[in-house]
Amino acid sequence: MEKFEFNKAERDHIEKIIARYPDSQSAVMPVLWMAQEKFGHVEPDVQKLVAKTLDLPEAHVYGVASFYTQYYKEKMGKYVLDVCTCLSCQVCGGYDMLHYIEEKLGIKAGETTEDGMFSIQSVECLGACGYAPMMQITNDIYVNHLDKAKVDKVIETLKQGKMPEFEPIPMRVAEKS
Template identity: 50%
Template sequence: MNTFNAEELQQIEQLKAKYPDPKAAIMPVLWMAQKKWDWLSEDVLKYVGEVMNLPSAHVQGVASFYTMYFKKPMGKHHVQVCTNVSCMLRGGTELYKHAQEKLGIGNNQATLDGNFSLEEVECMGACGGAPMIAINETFYENIDKAQFDALIEKLS
């Protein structure tokens, strides 16, 4: 069974103490869980609810609403390509299609070797540097197909 260790449980208590309503700490606690177990399985979501003393439906609702929480296993390198207005106008849609071809997968899918997953996303807040991608938590602006390919080759 997945469980937090004593240090992590202490961090959760500190997070809960930061907010007037402890349930407001659900987002950072879900993030902690995802960092620890790579994705949020049904068992993990249930466990987070128990730790947070929250109904399962609340935890599920938060995890389902926000796309940053993975409800299935993703690749070691999670690639996000922005296709919102600024990125779209500067080649984001074409870059996303190229990423699908390069990786051989579709949206929210992982490669067979588990090395990469791909996600089409809305604005990541870097409209001035469009088109933008993120790989895990590293952001890359003004990316073209050749630069994308070089990043993928480096991580392969």
């Protein structure tokens, strides 16, 4: 038995995904995502499984998986802190926040704490530049306008096994004339 496999129900689901597109190449992203939800990451052997399942060259799947930080290429911590260090976040202190988190957790970006609780990634723009500096937690919750106090609170909340509250992005409402 292979270390990583899709079961019959998953293979049937993948067939349905493929049917949505003109070719199986277009199904790489949703199938990689499905694989990550099942295995927790898409390490090289998982990428090979996706390539084999979609009958595609492994290099193609690797190309997609390696482009996006949202696909984890190795086993990650329970919580992955994606700290944006792209331009808008950078000028608003993104690197200061990244270094503060690194210091606080005792690891560098790209590493995981020994207890397996946290991984840190320095990532490109997450599309929330107006709320810089910001980070994303495990491809899910956005935390906006980071400062040290907010980072402390978020990490404390995560250590308790809870997710921080979702911060809705405020919408600009046109003033009534």
